Amino acid sequence: MKMLINVPETVVADALRGMAAAHPELSVDVANRVVVRGDAPVAGKVGVVSGGGSGHEPLHGGFVGPGMLSAACPGEVFTSPVPDQMVRAAAAVDSGAGVLFVVKNYTGDVLNFDMAAELAEDEGIQVAKVLVNDDVAVTDSLYTAGRRGTGATLFVEKLAGAAAEEGAPLERVEAIARRVNDRSRSFGVALSAVTTPAKGSPTFDLPEGELELGIGIHGEPGRERRAMMTSREIADFAVHTVVEDLRPSSPVIVLVNGMGGTPLLELYGFNAEVQRVLTERGVPVARTLVGNYVTSLDMAGCSVTLCQVDEELLRLWDAPVQTAALRWGR
């Protein structure tokens, strides 16, 4: 598998250098692997910090900026970052109002963010944490590490970020983040495996006529392998699975998310099918976002995330955001 890289070891540092060059409005610490909005700390504002393995771009670094994340900590490819990064990020953005850690529910992210929270609190920073665990493909039981965090991360970061930008105190920002996570569900599908720089070959073997249902964003195989399905059938399956779990009673925001290797042309076509199923099921749609936001390197495939919103959450969604990957309003 060919990649546009120098050597696997420097992929993350190289990307951070390139990001720094393209985004003078961010302050990128390449050596310590922290991406911070340029005007941090903002007086009186709660800091919202996230992070996770690299390879999901634009998540999280592309969501740093006014109205969303205060800072992001990119780990190695598909590897949670280390506590040092998170502590540094927290210190860089804390104005005394405290910091919210947005943590995708993976053992590695949870353990590292937990350690970081302890260390940051030792430094006198007030820290709250919210776990994102929206992936309905994973049974949430004693027999798993719990549901994974996938597409809902974008919703949590956007809405908690907007609340923080409005000046909400830490408990309120945390409560919003938790509400968004509670009301969000995702389901993902892979048409191809992923190739990480370190491994250099696909993480699993997916034959021509098959797809994986219920995949995550780290190249793990899904829950089930099936004969290839059409866009229509995939939308039926994915939306059905999400809606059955979420059972939304008010309008939803829809994220039709590409895994990276699927062309935007196909994602838009898939969105047409997703909207059809939602209409058939009587689920009103308040907003729709289509694109590659929570990706898995070069994997072909997509995920659908629904977030059931009330008036406040919809207002926070529409609030201005100025990041590399998500921008509107103002």
Place this chain on the structure above:
Amino acid sequence: MKMLINVPETVVADALRGMAAAHPELSVDVANRVVVRGDAPVAGKVGVVSGGGSGHEPLHGGFVGPGMLSAACPGEVFTSPVPDQMVRAAAAVDSGAGVLFVVKNYTGDVLNFDMAAELAEDEGIQVAKVLVNDDVAVTDSLYTAGRRGTGATLFVEKLAGAAAEEGAPLERVEAIARRVNDRSRSFGVALSAVTTPAKGSPTFDLPEGELELGIGIHGEPGRERRAMMTSREIADFAVHTVVEDLRPSSPVIVLVNGMGGTPLLELYGFNAEVQRVLTERGVPVARTLVGNYVTSLDMAGCSVTLCQVDEELLRLWDAPVQTAALRWGR
């Protein structure tokens, strides 16, 4: 090759339905394949219309909106649209101030837009045309169809669109577009071939250890095949080729563009190398844009476009833009 589609025949129509659902601010005519900004025609404003084969998303439909294109005409995948679409688009956006056609220099696009211009003029619409031909991989001689239009299309559409938004008359908008094209050059590289829905298999066979230099955005093989190169070497080669041809004497805007299948992580890393070469060559950089903008379906690879700007062009670049794929300002 697996795709997230129903059948190849409906790919473009499906995508337009999905786009319509995601973007209520656009008026999308699915049957006639025209994407128009919702508030068109804008009184007194010159219309800027582009179009081309589908498969290059977000180009062109993702660039429709205030500050950029007035309308876009998507053809079949990698196939220029037909004159009927362009005439319809021109009629939808013309406020009496005339319409500029932004045409990428491919035989098909040129012939179809030429026919459309004649027909539109028959309907009393004043039409100007600008050809985009920035690809330095193609010799511009009697022995070719001339240079191809690739990444510079984004610059032409953005800057001409900004001029039109400011109220510039048709000749002025056309002159800006021509100036931008004259001052822009691109070079592209493919790490993999592309698979079109109609063909269903890669357009050419690119072995593991090789890459194609000087490719276009339609899955055509490039000018030359070489042993795989590092990000550093590719940047050296591509930037060198562009700079030798452009010989910029003032700052440039840099577009580091992904072909669709290359992860953003790699594109940012590649940007670091591009910036290094520009620094080494003493070319000052005014702005940088990194992302998948002028794509070729699922092709892995990238292109570099430089646009040498003066104060006016830089102001037009920074001017507000509100489209699906490019947004800033206001």
Place this chain on the structure above:
Amino acid sequence: MTDQKPDRTLDTDFFRRWLTAATAMVEREAGRLTELDSAIGDADHGSNLQRGFRSVMTELGKESPAGPGAVLVMAGRQLISTVGGASGPLYGTLLRRTGKALGDTPEVTYEQFTEALRAGVAAVAQLGGAKAGDKTMIDALEPAAEALGTSFRAAAEAAEKGALATVPLQARKGRASYLGERSIGHQDPGATSSALLIAALADTAEATP
């Protein structure tokens, strides 16, 4: 198979059957045309023509253009409105200009058709700016128009020969020209489809008493 009687007349039905035969030919060979286009182009020539000729068939089923000229003008317009790409305007112009040159009589002579097709081919050459040897459809169409002076079958054979002769050429027009020397060694898709069109013409003539 009858002799090709260059002294025959051709009626509206003849042209409808030519277009039908051409459509069938395109359907059968679409895969090969796209394959040829994927070697030196963008892998769409077969599906482009399929889309165009299918819509010609649909239109022919709805409308009843009166006279050979009207049939070809309608078909040409239809190709222009549905194909796109380089081949849409070029083939559209070929049929439209040939049709226009036929005028609006209910029948045309073989000589009238020969003249008209030459006018159509000239219009294609003018629109696309291609000359013989540039590795385009012109390399099949020009020899075909020339050999039509002899017979339909001679035209078909000349077109086929012209298409095959594009293999060693370096392209100077269209997408294949971007490849420079790498375009050498491949048969031009447009010349190939042109040969199919003229073969369909000869087949139609031979199936017509």
Place this chain on the structure above:
Amino acid sequence: MTDQKPDRTLDTDFFRRWLTAATAMVEREAGRLTELDSAIGDADHGSNLQRGFRSVMTELGKESPAGPGAVLVMAGRQLISTVGGASGPLYGTLLRRTGKALGDTPEVTYEQFTEALRAGVAAVAQLGGAKAGDKTMIDALEPAAEALGTSFRAAAEAAEKGALATVPLQARKGRASYLGERSIGHQDPGATSSALLIAALADTAEATP
């Protein structure tokens, strides 16, 4: 190869050499660890440990921690600060807590080390919440800590056996648990690397007079 003398004492150098042997083991087996992780995880376990142990080596070259405890605490911190993922905090905690339990004496007895390692393993179990049979590193570490009551080599053999025994298990912790029944039939990468660490320990002991 000497007998393993559970009544011996272990000095600072012993622990430095253990870490060096472990690093060499990780370097040699990184590909296999990543391969195992790609079957039921995310294909990074080998490169994660490589990065971590390389940085432990760099740090060992710069600093001279005094005493076995200090060596392990430093190594644990280094793993936490450089590995990330699940294995970084877990292995980091293993070494740090084992080191802390060793105290700051210049030498420790075999019994002291056995106790300390058991404390380290207990800390890993507490941090990750995994029990024996969950298909994690615990399935190698717990039997190893137990068998250390006998000898270094017995510990290594128990760890190896524990790692092999993860194959038929269904994962209940970590990334592999997402796979449900599909995790069955694959050896756990973390249990495998744990067996390597303990093998390196036994090798070090046997190379030490």
